[in-house]
Amino acid sequence: MSYKPELTGRWWLKHGHFKRYMLREATVIPLVFLLCSLLAGVFSLQDVERFSQWQAYMAHPLVIIGHTVALGAALYHAATFFVLFPRVMPIRIANYTLPARLMVAGQWAAVLAVALLCLWLVTGGRV
Amino acid sequence: MTQPRTCYVDISRYDPERGDQYPTMQRVQVPYDDSTSVLDVLQYVKEQVDSSLSYRWSCRMAICGSCGVMVNGIPKLGCKDFVRDYVAHKGVGRDHAANDAPALTIEPLAHFTGERDLVVNMDEFLTHLEAVKPYIIDPASRPNNPSAATHSQTPAQLARYQQFANCINCGLCYAACPQFGLNPEFVGPAAIALAHRYNLDSRDHGKHERMQVLNTHDGVWSCTFVGFCSDVCPKGVDPAAAVNQGKVESAKSMLIQLFKGSSIGDSRS
Ligand code: SF4
Ligand code: FES
Numbered sequence: 433m434s435y436k437p438e439l440t441g442r443w444w445l446k447h448g449h450f451k452r453y454m455l456r457e458a459t460v461i462p463l464v465f466l467l468c469s470l471l472a473g474v475f476s477l478q479d480v481e482r483f484s485q486w487q488a489y490m491a492h493p494l495v496i497i498g499h500t501v502a503l504g505a506a507l508y509h510a511a512t513f514f515v516l517f518p519r520v521m522p523i524r525i526a527n528y529t530l531p532a533r534l535m536v537a538g539q540w541a542a543v544l545a546v547a548l549l550c551l552w553l554v555t556g557g558r559v
Numbered sequence: 560m561t562q563p564r565t566c567y568v569d570i571s572r573y574d575p576e577r578g579d580q581y582p583t584m585q586r587v588q589v590p591y592d593d594s595t596s597v598l599d600v601l602q603y604v605k606e607q608v609d610s611s612l613s614y615r616w617s618c619r620m621a622i623c624g625s626c627g628v629m630v631n632g633i634p635k636l637g638c639k640d641f642v643r644d645y646v647a648h649k650g651v652g653r654d655h656a657a658n659d660a661p662a663l664t665i666e667p668l669a670h671f672t673g674e675r676d677l678v679v680n681m682d683e684f685l686t687h688l689e690a691v692k693p694y695i696i697d698p699a700s701r702p703n704n705p706s707a708a709t710h711s712q713t714p715a716q717l718a719r720y721q722q723f724a725n726c727i728n729c730g731l732c733y734a735a736c737p738q739f740g741l742n743p744e745f746v747g748p749a750a751i752a753l754a755h756r757y758n759l760d761s762r763d764h765g766k767h768e769r770m771q772v773l774n775t776h777d778g779v780w781s782c783t784f785v786g787f788c789s790d791v792c793p794k795g796v797d798p799a800a801a802v803n804q805g806k807v808e809s810a811k812s813m814l815i816q817l818f819k820g821s822s823i824g825d826s827r828s
Contacts, residue, residue: 434673435672439737519804
């Protein structure tokens, strides 16, 4: 005789570590919202009227809030993902292992570079 | 002489021979000082309160890996976990017997089948360990091969896998892993860490055999990188890193098999 404790669907409420994990997984929801907005933008390029409708949609306060949440979610996901990266793909050159801190810093530097490039593109090279 | 401090602990009790269907909690008052471990608490209870209490232990120094229990819901080695750390945040030096809220709740390791009190059945874990062939596989070094050379290894070659070789098979990582809790067929953190340890060993030639197990859905791909296994590991093995390095290896090995045209199926059966 023995007993087997069953895990219920609410297992992730048991403690902080699991809740933070679920938060990381949930970052996909606001990102899907952002993606849909962007896709709608692409389709609206077909005619001028639809494009101006899309612009009005993008300027709606609720949509701006949603996209700000998406930015926060993306940064949170990146922060958690970047620290995992050196553990999953440690870089070894001969007998030397690249320190994890350096790899994390490198990834943030890449984020910064891409952000600056985008800024430069949208401002038409004026910054 | 000052009176010893005491606190309350709740211990999960389950005795099928007494006809128990499910575990129940037993509250006991125990003395403690700064050096009292959770295992000391259990030993006090067995010797002074209730000799029928069952739990596993041996080395008392975090080496044998047999004393794993859940303490306040977190997998811990009883001999490496101290009462002082639980009472401390409720007010150092205060006598906790004054209010009988338990400072500690001690339960058997989660996700395993309970056999009696704090003793669980580790068979599932051992089956997974066996499945990954956690030993050096080298066809050239069979005993009847007179030309077999001795294995030498440089410190650099050792450094590649040493971290993953520190596992003491305590099973705490399985009690921390919700994927194992939901699907006991999942090979799980420690077994995959051990497979990875041998795959990284310069003396080993068994990687292909182990990848057959790791490549399956119940192998590395059941892991969603919750990462709690690495937090609870008492030996700093970082099994989550091993599992996810295993995903990279698995992706490579599946690609190679794809190009070779052989099937990627489960060869365990
Ligand atoms: S990996 Fe760590 S937690 Fe898991 S069995 Fe080994 S020593 Fe225990
Ligand atoms: S008694 Fe051996 S690890 Fe705790």
